[in-house]
Amino acid sequence: MKKIAVVGTGYVGLVSGTCFAEAGNNVCCIDIDVEKVEKLRNGQITIYEPGLEKLFKRNVNEGRLTFTTNLEEGIKGQEIIFLALPTPPGEDGSADLKYILSVAAELGKLLKHDEFKVIVDKSTVPVGTADLVRKTIIANGASPECFDIVSNPEFLREGVAVDDFMKPDRVVIGYSNEKSKTIMGELYAPFVRQGNPVYYMDERSAELTKYAANSFLATKITFINEIARLCEILGADVDMVRLGIGSDDRIGKRFLFPGIGYGGSCFPKDVKALVKSASDVDYNFEILKAVMNVNAEQKVILIPRILEYFGGDLSGKTFAVWGLAFKPNTDDIREAPALEIIDDLLSKGANVVAYDPEAMDNVKKLYGDKIKFSNNQYEALHGADALIIATEWNEFRTPDFDKISSLLKNRVIFDGRNLYALDMMKKLNYYYSSIGREI
Ligand code: UGA
Secondary structure, eight states, X not given: OOEEEEEOOSHXXXXXXXXXXXXXXXXXXXXXXXXXXXXXXXXXXXXXXXXXXXXXXXXXXXXXXXXXXXXXXXXXXXXXXXXOOOOOBOTTSSBOXXXXXXXXXXXXXXXXXXXXXXXXXOSOOOXXXXXXXHHHHHHTTOOGGGEEEEEOOOOOOTTSXXXXXXXXXXXXXXXXXXXHHHHHHHHHGGGGTXXXXXXXXXXXXXXXHHHHHHHHHHHHHHHHHHHHHHHHHHTOOHHHHHHHHHTSTTTOSTTOOOSSOOOSSSHHHHHHHHHHHHHHTTOOOHHHHHHHHHHHHHHTTHHHHHHHHTTTOOTTOEEEEEOXXXXXXXXXXXXOHHHHHHHHHHHTTOXXXXXXXXXXXXXXXXXXXXXXXXXXXXXXXXXXXXXXXXXXXXXXXXOOHHHXXXXXXXXXXXXXXXXXXXXXXXXXTOEEEOSSSOO
């Protein structure tokens, strides 16, 4: 059993804290948001993540998972302190380290000379942050012997975060001190019992590993999106090409689904930050610049098609939008393609009726009554001129087409996620526009 503090109860902090507690550790999560901490203390979960609530409640009830707003109280007696704080993009695209460095400064004042603590960067942070955190802690009064910095990036995906955390493909630990290597190895041992590797490396390599992983995946998605564009011009089917290349182990089947671009809180931010980090050291990361440009176009790739279908004029037209979250099984709408499509439609004078199983509350906060929301996927279709599919929630995969046909004004679907078979759509007599396949 380890005694752990987790600073920051956002997505990564709350999942990590809960999962460490689930493995039998004693975890105190710290956050400056008083209201949030009050909720969490009362056993109320603050994010939507399948499977998390059950573990969260159990560990809160059993006293292994506690919450506080007081950093001093939260780190008292803990051997490991995780920093799971936001690193939002600054104006120039670089990761803004203000939250991490302000907590580091606080820790510098609080760390005791006769205790050793491992301070772990869990957030996605640019290369060199471990050094910066170390310097900040020392500059604020702590002696270098009473702590060590470890870089331990997190690779979990929203929607399957619990599984990803409990059974990680790999654990990456950047360290420079044998003592903290041992402590981190002991902490993660229960999570890699199936034999998945723990890679020990220097902190800089660990920090870069995280950016390289996300940027590579964003590039893979963008590559297939460009192949999809070419398929449309050449009369090929991207879903066939995807299968044809993905069965080669060196390429792999996963993350090759074409669509309306990647979104979320990680890929867009991390690609941008890596490009900026590279340019800070005079390296022009060309491939990632192209990825950003292609993805920006991809997010609104359906718009010209919609315009063309409706003769260039969308004013007064109504569009049903299925899916608002940036991907299924989350209520997260950060950088969601759906929102860009909606903004574009609204700017062209169209009306939007949206449905999403989890993300509507978040969108309501942003859009108010600029768009309408429906209680279920079919209600959104009443009298709509076309249906747009922006997120591949399971419930959209095999819908009742008779119902859809009776509710929509026209049999027209713009599908940004390739959910339906082309021959079926032809048989049903739909105008069906998807990504990288014939109309
Ligand atoms: C991503 C990474 O997958 C995680 O490993 C990483 O830990 C996380 O970022 C992070 O840095 O915290 P996440 O943002 O939750 O996880 O979502 P993904 O499942 O990776 O999807 C990202 C985007 O790519 C979504 O918009 C999704 O629709 C899109 N995507 C994904 C595609 O367009 N095609 C695909 O084949 C796969």
